[in-house]
Amino acid sequence: MTSLRFLVFFVAIGVFLPTLQGSEPNTLTPGETNAGWQMLFDGNSNDGWRGYRNKSFPEKGWTITDGWLQVQAGGGGGDIVTASQYDDFELEMEWKAGDGANSGIMYLANENNGASYFSAPEYQIYGDKDLTSTSNSSSGGLYALYSPMNKKLNPSGEVNHARIVHCAGNVEHWVNGVMVLRAQIGSIDWNKRVAASKFNAWSDFGTEKKGHIVLQDHGNDVWFRSIKIREIPALERWRFDGEYAQIFNGYDMNGWSAHLNNDGKMDNVWSVANGILSCKGNPAGYIYTNDYYQDFVLELDWRWDPVMKKGGNSGVLFRQIGEHKVWPKSIEAQLMSGSAGDFWCIGDFPMKTDSARTRGNNTKHLENNENEVGEWNHYEIHCIGGDVVLMVNGSVLNTATECAEVPGPICLQSEGAPIQFRKIRVHPMARNSRGPGGL
Numbered sequence: 001m002t003s004l005r006f007l008v009f010f011v012a013i014g015v016f017l018p019t020l021q022g023s024e025p026n027t028l029t030p031g032e033t034n035a036g037w038q039m040l041f042d043g044n045s046n047d048g049w050r051g052y053r054n055k056s057f058p059e060k061g062w063t064i065t066d067g068w069l070q071v072q073a074g075g076g077g078g079d080i081v082t083a084s085q086y087d088d089f090e091l092e093m094e095w096k097a098g099d100g101a102n103s104g105i106m107y108l109a110n111e112n113n114g115a116s117y118f119s120a121p122e123y124q125i126y127g128d129k130d131l132t133s134t135s136n137s138s139s140g141g142l143y144a145l146y147s148p149m150n151k152k153l154n155p156s157g158e159v160n161h162a163r164i165v166h167c168a169g170n171v172e173h174w175v176n177g178v179m180v181l182r183a184q185i186g187s188i189d190w191n192k193r194v195a196a197s198k199f200n201a202w203s204d205f206g207t208e209k210k211g212h213i214v215l216q217d218h219g220n221d222v223w224f225r226s227i228k229i230r231e232i233p234a235l236e237r238w239r240f241d242g243e244y245a246q247i248f249n250g251y252d253m254n255g256w257s258a259h260l261n262n263d264g265k266m267d268n269v270w271s272v273a274n275g276i277l278s279c280k281g282n283p284a285g286y287i288y289t290n291d292y293y294q295d296f297v298l299e300l301d302w303r304w305d306p307v308m309k310k311g312g313n314s315g316v317l318f319r320q321i322g323e324h325k326v327w328p329k330s331i332e333a334q335l336m337s338g339s340a341g342d343f344w345c346i347g348d349f350p351m352k353t354d355s356a357r358t359r360g361n362n363t364k365h366l367e368n369n370e371n372e373v374g375e376w377n378h379y380e381i382h383c384i385g386g387d388v389v390l391m392v393n394g395s396v397l398n399t400a401t402e403c404a405e406v407p408g409p410i411c412l413q414s415e416g417a418p419i420q421f422r423k424i425r426v427h428p429m430a431r432n433s434r435g436p437g438g439l
Contacts, residue, residue: 025067025094025226032228040082040213041093041227043067052079052214053111061217068223071103071215079116080215081109087210088167088232096223099156101127103222104143106214107166112204116214119204121145121185123164123173125222127156140175145193148173148180150371150393167232169209177369178394179378244299247289247410248424250275259324260285260414269414277421279314279414284326286317288409294319297427298381298410302335305418309374311337312417315344318383320408322347330411331403333381333390334365335419337373341365341390341397350404351388365390365397376422 026043040048044064046057061077063070071077086107097103102125109120122143124136131153135141139160140148153175154160163174169185184190185206199205215224247255251272258266261283270287271278298318304311313336320330329347334340343363345351353363369392371377380391386405390398412421 027226028228032230035230036233037228037230039228041069041225043225046080048083049080049215050083051077052081052109052116054078068225069215069227070221070223071217073101073221074219075217078217079106080217081111081116081212082214085210085212086166086229086231088234089165090230090232091162091164091213091228093162093227094159094225095125095162096157096159097125097127098221099127099129101156101220101222102218103220104214104216104218105162105164106216107164108206108208108211109214110204110208110211113202116212116216117143118202119206119208120211120214121171121206122216123162125162125216127220128153129156131155140173140180142171142173142181142183144197144199145190146173146181146183148175150178150376151175151180152178165232174394244425244427246425247291248277248421250422253277253287255290256287257290258285258287259326259328261326275422277412277424279412279419279421281312281314281414281417281419284413284415286326286411286413288317288320288324288411290409292407292409293383293426293428294405294407295384295428296381298379298383298425300379300424301376301422302379303376303420304337304373306374306420308418309372310417311373312419313337313415314413314417314419315415316379316381317346317411317413318381318408319349319404319406320411321349321404321406327413328411330408331383331388331400332413333379335379335413337370338368339365340368340370340377340379341392343388343390343398343400350402351400352402353398353400363398363400365392367395367397369393369395369397 028037028039050056051058058077061072061075104125105123106116106120109116113119124139124141124143126139128139132151134147134149136144136147139153140151161176165172171183172179173181194200264283264285269280315335316333317330320328322329327346329349331349332344332346334342334344342365343353345361357364378393382389386401386403388400388403389396
């Protein structure tokens with residue numbers, strides 16, 4: 001029963017480890033197949049694709065070589081579209097392009113107009129020289145509307161990984177395992193941006209709830225492979241429905257209490273300014289939510305002192321039970337610089353982790369995915385039933401199963417070094433409360 005629930009859980013959060021972990025191009029792993037992924041390009045044929053507003057695949061301008069689907073410079077093949085249409089989906093692929101080469105991945109496209117971009121939002125593909133560009137016309141951007149942030153693009157000519165999620169009008173763009181933007185089609189912000197852009201001239205733009213996936217012919221050499229898609233069932237839409245609660249309001253410590261050594265006072269250790277929650281690091285202890293959470297998705301940003309740029313130790317504790325002390329019985333998602341994504345099992349909290357990466361109470365993360373000390377990082381913690389997943393900057397770094405299912409506060413540690421937090425929000429699932437749990 002646990003293994004089945006764990007599989008359903010991984011499907012529900014849209015975990016993706018395929019190409020980024022070096023699996024064979026143009027293939028699906030057994031886990032992806034079980035999760036509902038389908039290949040849109042197998043490396044050998046153009047089945048499932050046709051020309052935009054055409055019944056057949058272009059006779060020129062597109063080739064398949066060495067497992068890559070290539071649009072050729074000056075080939076005149078035009079855009080190609082999937083034979084099927086999709087509404088709520090996760091789409092992934094690898095691509096490469098030379099300096100200045102331009103293309104795009106469009107979605108929710110209809111074929112009522114002279115060009116696909118008259119209706120379809122576009123994930124920009126570009127042979128960028130500036131690998132960290134935040135221009136909305138740079139790789140990963142939602143073309144001409146939203147800019148990609150915290151991007152880690154590989155140089156021109158090298159392989160990059162694209163991921164697009166669309167669910168109930170909510171859009172995510174990912175570059176090489178890092179989410180670089182979110183947008184909501186039809187929101188006030190979206191409509192303002194569209195009204196100020198060239199897309200305002202086209203009445204169909206962004207209006208389709210279901211449409212084709214498009215690969216753009218922009219007249220340059222660009223290559224695609226490992227194109228895969230997973231349709232998102234209705235039961236998973238909670239991840240995109242906006243029902244997150246801000247458990248740090250950005251103004252004060254309302255909703256939080258503290259336990260600190262030497263009878264430390266919260267206001268002497270923790271402070272709030274400009275939407276940022278800062279911790280001095282001494283004395284040791286933690287702040288904790290007055291509300292208790294058992295099943296939830298927690299997201300937060302953290303960084304070490306941006307002036308001194310010196311790392312340190314801290315962590316996020318959850319399902320904390322028993323008395324408050326340093327340190328209480330709980331699961332810790334590690335924040336120590338260089339070790340973010342580690343698990344610590346505190347007080348023999350019941351849980352099961354990968355034995356090959358576990359020494360004593362510590363389970364090491366799969367890889368280091370932290371930004372430079374002093375820069376913001378993003379933690380995403382999925383705690384549902386007996387299963388826990390830790391994601392750092394968009395990558396899954398650790399998993400645990402058979403965790404004790406008890407409610408407890410969410411805690412942020414003070415552990416010897418200055419650290420800052422912001423954008424702390426939680427999506428409560430079932431079985432949450434305002435009272436303590438227990439075993």
